[in-house]
Amino acid sequence: MTNVLQISDTHILSKGAMVSGRLDTSDALGRLVTRIGDIRDQLGKLDALLVSGDLSEDGSAESYAQFKSLIAPLNLPTYVIPGNHDARDPMRTAFADALPANGPLNWTRQVGDIRLIGLDTLVEGQGLGTLSSDSLYFLQDALLEAGDAPVLMALHHPPFACGIGFMDSIGLTNKDVLRDAVAAYSGRLRIVCGHIHNMMVSDVAGHIAISAPSPCSTFAYDRRSGAPVGYMTQEDGCLLHCWNAGFQTIRIGPMAGSGPFPF
Numbered sequence: 623m624t625n626v627l628q629i630s631d632t633h634i635l636s637k638g639a640m641v642s643g644r645l646d647t648s649d650a651l652g653r654l655v656t657r658i659g660d661i662r663d664q665l666g667k668l669d670a671l672l673v674s675g676d677l678s679e680d681g682s683a684e685s686y687a688q689f690k691s692l693i694a695p696l697n698l699p700t701y702v703i704p705g706n707h708d709a710r711d712p713m714r715t716a717f718a719d720a721l722p723a724n725g726p727l728n729w730t731r732q733v734g735d736i737r738l739i740g741l742d743t744l745v746e747g748q749g750l751g752t753l754s755s756d757s758l759y760f761l762q763d764a765l766l767e768a769g770d771a772p773v774l775m776a777l778h779h780p781p782f783a784c785g786i787g788f789m790d791s792i793g794l795t796n797k798d799v800l801r802d803a804v805a806a807y808s809g810r811l812r813i814v815c816g817h818i819h820n821m822m823v824s825d826v827a828g829h830i831a832i833s834a835p836s837p838c839s840t841f842a843y844d845r846r847s848g849a850p851v852g853y854m855t856q857e858d859g860c861l862l863h864c865w866n867a868g869f870q871t872i873r874i875g876p877m878a879g880s881g882p883f884p885f
């Protein structure tokens with residue numbers, strides 16, 4: 623059995639700074655890390671931490687240092703991909719042992735039984751995301767090399783429309799190309815992403831795609847054409863992806879309720 627923890631959209635700034643003057647994202651991530659630590663014996667062995675973008679709010683070296691200090695108690699091998707708030711070179715420097723020295727921040731890793739594929743969708747200076755031709759070639763090769771191994775493929779921008787208008791307007795620009803790339807893949811593939819600060823489950827060319835929640839905020843699911851643009855202060859948790867002759871994904875909420883009580 624292989625277990626990969628996914629955290630997304632932490633939006634960390636340097637120590638003491640607040641996002642939009644309101645969100646203490648460092649405290650939010652710290653609380654989630656504490657929560658995971660409190661229930662770690664319930665979860666079983668964790669093999670890796672996957673962080674699906676927007677680690678930082680501003681792409682600064684200080685924010686990545688703060689992020690690393692906050693997740694340190696997890697003591698897990700950590701694999702990261704960039705989101706639209708990240709910056710490639712500072713991120714590359716901060717995670718030099720896990721990211722390529724040049725070009726897009728694409729990578730593959732074998733974690734237990736799972737083949738992890740990380741894809742770079744960052745278009746620096748913009749909110750939207752794109753898989754470059756280099757990244758698409760990388761994906762094709764990575765899927766070929768995966769062989770019979772189950773694949774957990776991560777990108778920041780969802781490969782599906784989420785229905786939240788202002789987020790879809792800065793979504794993945796070439797969803798159709800990605801869909802074609804994975805449609806031809808007959809192996810066991812689960813696609814995971816972030817960006818939309820909500821857990822959603824969708825179908826992409828016959829493969830399950832799941833977006834992760836954010837520890838620091840949420841976007842309201844509001845499909846109206848005039849829906850307000852902005853964030854909710856509601857904090858959420860993370861996802862646990864398990865492989866045991868098949869994929870299973872579990873949401874871990876940001877806090878525990880009272881109990882358990884006898885029936």
